Amino acid sequence: MGGKLLRIAVAVGLTAAVLYYSHPAQILSATAGAQWRWLLAALGLVLVDRTLMAIRWIDLLVALAPGSRPPLGSVLRVFFTSSFVSNFVPSVASDLYRAYALSQYDVHLAESTASVLMDRALGVLSVVIVAAAALPFAPSIAGMKVMVATIGVLFALCAIAAVVIFSERAAEIVRASARLVPLRVLHKVTDALTDAVRRYADHHAEMVRVLVLSVLVQVIRVIQAWCLGLALGLHLAAWTWFVFVPIIVFVMQIPVSINGIGTTQAAFAWAFVPRGAPPPAVFALSVLFLALGIVGTLPGGLLYAWGPAAPAPSALRRAGEPGQPPSENPRA
Numbered sequence: 229m230g231g232k233l234l235r236i237a238v239a240v241g242l243t244a245a246v247l248y249y250s251h252p253a254q255i256l257s258a259t260a261g262a263q264w265r266w267l268l269a270a271l272g273l274v275l276v277d278r279t280l281m282a283i284r285w286i287d288l289l290v291a292l293a294p295g296s297r298p299p300l301g302s303v304l305r306v307f308f309t310s311s312f313v314s315n316f317v318p319s320v321a322s323d324l325y326r327a328y329a330l331s332q333y334d335v336h337l338a339e340s341t342a343s344v345l346m347d348r349a350l351g352v353l354s355v356v357i358v359a360a361a362a363l364p365f366a367p368s369i370a371g372m373k374v375m376v377a378t379i380g381v382l383f384a385l386c387a388i389a390a391v392v393i394f395s396e397r398a399a400e401i402v403r404a405s406a407r408l409v410p411l412r413v414l415h416k417v418t419d420a421l422t423d424a425v426r427r428y429a430d431h432h433a434e435m436v437r438v439l440v441l442s443v444l445v446q447v448i449r450v451i452q453a454w455c456l457g458l459a460l461g462l463h464l465a466a467w468t469w470f471v472f473v474p475i476i477v478f479v480m481q482i483p484v485s486i487n488g489i490g491t492t493q494a495a496f497a498w499a500f501v502p503r504g505a506p507p508p509a510v511f512a513l514s515v516l517f518l519a520l521g522i523v524g525t526l527p528g529g530l531l532y533a534w535g536p537a538a539p540a541p542s543a544l545r546r547a548g549e550p551g552q553p554p555s556e557n558p559r560a
Contacts, residue, residue: 327344
């Protein structure tokens with residue numbers, strides 16, 4: 229009982245803190261004259277994109293060792309609680325939390341980490357696809373070279389990840405590079421993580437399905453921002469939203485601030501003010517877009533506060549010794 233009360237207190241306290249630092253007075257000011265039907269439409273789309281993101285990660289668990297996949301309810305709890313945690317820490321830390329939380333269900337830590345890395349990599353690739361598809365429809369604008377260069381860098385990172393997955397030679401180069409550092413733990417971690425990532429080379433259908441879902445999530449986020457813009461009276465060309473919002477979403481994930489506070493406002497101003505949008509409305513849009521993401525994570529806060537505590541990892545899996553009997557957890 230004491231543990232549950234502590235989790236409730238932590239969940240409520242953290243949520244209150246992040247809402248405070250998200251400038252609630254400015255959120256209320258922004259929504260005072262907004263058209264509520266567009267705000268409600270954006271809110272409804274949040275439920276859709278969170279559902280698709282959960283399905284996406286569930287698909288990626290196909291590469292776990294046979295018999296080690298936790299029940300569906302446990303997987304969903306890990307996903308939504310990690311989404312809630314992302315409000316209070318940089319994105320990298322929330323990814324690490326998700327990988328660790330899944331490993332508490334007798335999943336090898338390297339495999340859970342690989343699933344999170346693949347989820348992140350395919351998400352970045354979806355940003356590239358949506359933004360690149362919209363660029364041909366954009367007129368000549370200031371900063372176009374920067375846009376193209378940014379998309380090119382993101383595509384190159386995705387290409388490198390793909391090479392490691394589908395090429396044993398590239399994977400061996402990664403392993404050999406790690407061995408240049410005289411640290412045995414690093415060698416073991418690199419070997420285990422590279423092997424776990426390489427398993428996705430045998431799951432083409434799942435990879436394609438996850439990529440399609442990732443692109444759909446990006447499109448939905450663009451429509452969310454468009455709905456918020458309409459609520460605030462911002463009427464910009466469609467290409468503006470499809471070119472800039474995916475890159476703004478990527479900027480929000482860069483681990484230089486908590487929950488993208490500050491970087492979100494800067495990214496929206498960089499994207500929309502030069503397009504003729506009034507700075508006050510753009511700031512309001514950035515605050516509402518950030519608040520929308522917070523609302524989408526609140527179910528994870530409820531699961532964290534009221535749900536059962538995650539089981540402790542078994543001594544068998546903690547030891548990580550080969551040749552041990554497989555986990556008896558049912559597959560989701």
